[in-house]
Amino acid sequence: MKKFTLCLKISLLSAFCMFLCAFSDPETITQSINFLQKTFTDHYDNSQESDQVKRYELNVTNNGFCRYKRYFNNGKTEYFAFKLSKFKDMDYYGTTTSGKLYIHTKGDDVIVQTYKDRGGDVDSMATQLVIPLKNMEAEDLNLIRDNLNKINAQVSAP
Template identity: 55%
Template sequence: MNKFTLSLRMSLFLSLSLILMAFTAHSLLDEQLVYIQKKLSEHHDNEHSGEQIKRYELNVTNNGFCRYKRYYLSGKIEYFSFNLVKFKDLDYYGTDKNGQLYLRTKGEDVIVQTYNDKKGGDVDSMATYMAIPLKNIEPQDLSDLLDRLVKTNAQLLAQK
């Protein structure tokens, strides 16, 4: 009887541990996604592109989608979106004052949509990267961002 009680206690403890670990993994993923959105938003550069951006929306959702939408003063709207499961690498071209961050995917996994463009009309296409203008970003921030994106990618792949 004593062995049975010990076995029951151990299996109960193991089950409880697994449940707690599952919640911890989910909160770590949420923490990574919040960090990525925060860094991209706080360093976003509205003034960098040739046309003036009226406003932008930059979201990293809890299911792993990175969405970037720019609204120009001319009425043109650009929308980019990809799932972080498809993330491959990032490149940054510029200085610590301003530059372009390229989030690269494994293939043509970035959805690109353009609306109200007087020159080219409405366009739907796919791309291999998403470019985000950044300002005042340090090399350490870029390194941390890359680490978080890689960890997020691995966590999202493990969930599938």
């Protein structure tokens, strides 16, 4: 009877734990994507390119893409895009006031398209995306890396 009671207690305890886990709120890919979008928008440094770039678009989409488009004063347009699941590593060169974030991918995974350039329209691939940022603390950079790694882990999990 003691053995039966022990097994019953273990079963009830594990069922209760499963019940609590079912209602926990794990971070989802959407939360990580929203964090990246907000961080890139809040910290984007337009002053690093203001004499050349008329406007820009920087979006992290719900389907897991980072898209960065720059419209130059001379009419040229540059478009960069990569799937967040292809993230490999990142580097930040600069100070807490101003710098550039280099996002590296696993291979030639960054789509680069140039429109209305003197050399014509060009489509190519690259291994990194460079984003000018301002007011970045080490903690902010760690959170960016953590969220990119979370997206990778959730996408590659079976």
